[in-house]
Amino acid sequence: SPGLYIVATPIGNLGDLSQRAAQVLANADVIAVEDSRVTAKLLQHIGVKRSMTPYHDHNAEAVRPGLVARMGGEVVALVSDAGTPLISDPGYKLVRDARAAGHLVVTVPGPCAAVAALTLAGLPTDRFLFLGFLPPKAGARATAIAEVAAVRATLILYESGPRLAATLAALAEGLGDREAGVAREITKRFEECVTGTLSDLAARYADTPPKGEIVVIVAPPGEPAPASEEDADTALREALTRLPVSKA
């Protein structure tokens, strides 16, 4: 049916393209892409030729109304260069406007570097906060880190190799020296996930910035002493058993 289809694509390993993603791309009247060369390779891999139109930060405002109009009668697919569209990538305003116009919006979920990294690091997964890319300038970065210092959740950040060590050091400074993981080249030939404290990892990468694509995972703040009534009762009862018993 006509509408907007949000299609996740691989983050390295082409085998991760889902059957449904391939099907939707093969049937799309137009595919909105970040970089047509990147998507052309993916389409070639699945033996499909479709019309592509660029949709990125620099032209989105101008081309969005036209794309939304086409959703009334055509299948419009949105992909990004890698992973899930809208996640540190363009697309949310396209979805917003598609909804406002009453068009069908369908998601074809798949790889996302943030979630993939979370599954590699061995840190708590019950609550997590995705921060995307931190601001590159030191001051703005420190502010962004301070804003989340008290959040009781595992943090997920995207970062580039050259900036990794400085970001890890800033995280150690602003959050305390928590456990962390650096996941690199996920689903690719040199996939790895190195874990350690933030300061260890900062030291490790200080002289040799790693190559490739990177996700940083940071543990939640340490458990504070729980202050519930039940805990206080238990502690009191235990303390009483240790008191010397007076002989009457």
Ligand code: SAM
């Ligand atoms: N929309 C994408 C997703 O779903 O993951 C993210 C797009 S964002 C512009 C690109 C960043 O994602 C990279 O700079 C890197 O931090 C992270 N990333 C993408 N692919 C990755 C991979 N294979 N391994 C590690 N990180 C990756």
